Amino acid sequence: MKIAYQSGYLPVSGGHEVYWERHGREGEQPVFFLHGGPGGCSSHDHLAFFDLEHFDIVLFDQRGGGRSRPHGERQNNDTARVVEDIEALRQHFDFAQISLLGVSWGSWLALQYARWATSRVNRMVLASLFVPCPQHVATYHQALTRYLHTQESTSFEQLCLDLGRPCQALAQRAAMAWARAGLRLNRQYLDPVALERFIDAAALRAIAVELHYHQAGYFFTEQDQALPLSTPCQVIQGIDDPIGLASLRWLRQRIPLSCRLLRAGHDTFSPVLLNAIRQSLMPIQGTQ
Structure with a gap:
């Protein structure tokens, strides 16, 4: 079991508290991991996506999920508020910019945050897309x-x-x-x-x-249909994932992105997707 070098709870809006952990090396490129769901949670298994020597990794459980409190709470729980929680965490750690790794539902959260706080995002890696149009x-x-x-x-x-x-x-x-x-x-x-x-x-x-x-x-809105973005974005997508492929087609019509299509399904822990995610994160190394 990997031990976080920092962990805690951050009070956010609507009576929620977000549980967070930091792993890797303080002072390296900060990367926020956005887990799947909704209702899911982060785990130390997700650290397999990263080289811990080269990143300052923030894992957190989205409101209502995992160790965030109150667990299972649906009141004041929607996409916009989770995006606000990402910004609250960035400010809490005093990061000027962050990079994002979003998987499945987390890929949509990454896109939403990048649209909302464009100047705060260095780049995005998205895997096993889910666009809830x-x-x-x-x-x-x-x-x-x-x-x-x-x-x-x-x-x-x-x-x-x-x-x-x-x-x-x-x-x-x-x-x-x-x-x-x-x-x-x-x-x-x-x-x-x-x-x-x-x-x-x-x-x-x-x-x-x-x-x-x-x-x-x-909580998809009319404004989400346009999704104007210029943030560098790399997609890792399995071809045996129908929802992910449909999401990729939707996304390609709206934003510039690079994409690796691989023979895999939706599971980002499958070796082919996991290795591709690790490789895609490597160019961030040394970027501050």
Whole structure:
């Protein structure tokens, strides 16, 4: 287990506290890691993306997720507020500029922050893209409801009701169905026994946050359709990731970017994607 050289909680708006850790070497190029989700969390496994000798790495759990408090809180929890939290952390550490590594949902947060605070971003590396425009969300929702109906014998509406019920067994069964659907649609696999161990009370709260975002269309706005950006951006994308490829096509129409397409799915821990992410971060070294 890697030990953070600093860690703590940062009070932010709406009664939330964001948990953060710093790893690597103080004084080197600061890089913020933006994890997937919504409702997810960072972990020390994510440090595998970095050369710890050459970066000052900030891991943090987005509001409502991981060790951030209160866990699972959906009140005052939306995309704009998470973007504000990134800026609050940058100011807390007194970084003039930061670089961003965003994976999956975190790739969208990186884009949002770079648009909001352009002068504060050195560059971005985005992997396994997720752009929650209405068309993508509708396509995903249709596939999700079809899977739930044919494979889980339930509906999206019923699943949402069951997740909110006080009966732990019923809520856990609904959470298992939701998790299996997400894995299937992202072409990922998790051993059923491991998945069952994963679905505990904390996972139920995390799924509630994810559903909160999903039902709100991930808080995508009309202004997001344009997404004017000039920040240097490199994309690492698997070709066996339909949502990621659709997101890449959307993004290419709006901003300049370089892209590596690789034979992989959505899982950024797959060796081919992980190695590509590490390589893509290397040019940042020595940049202050």
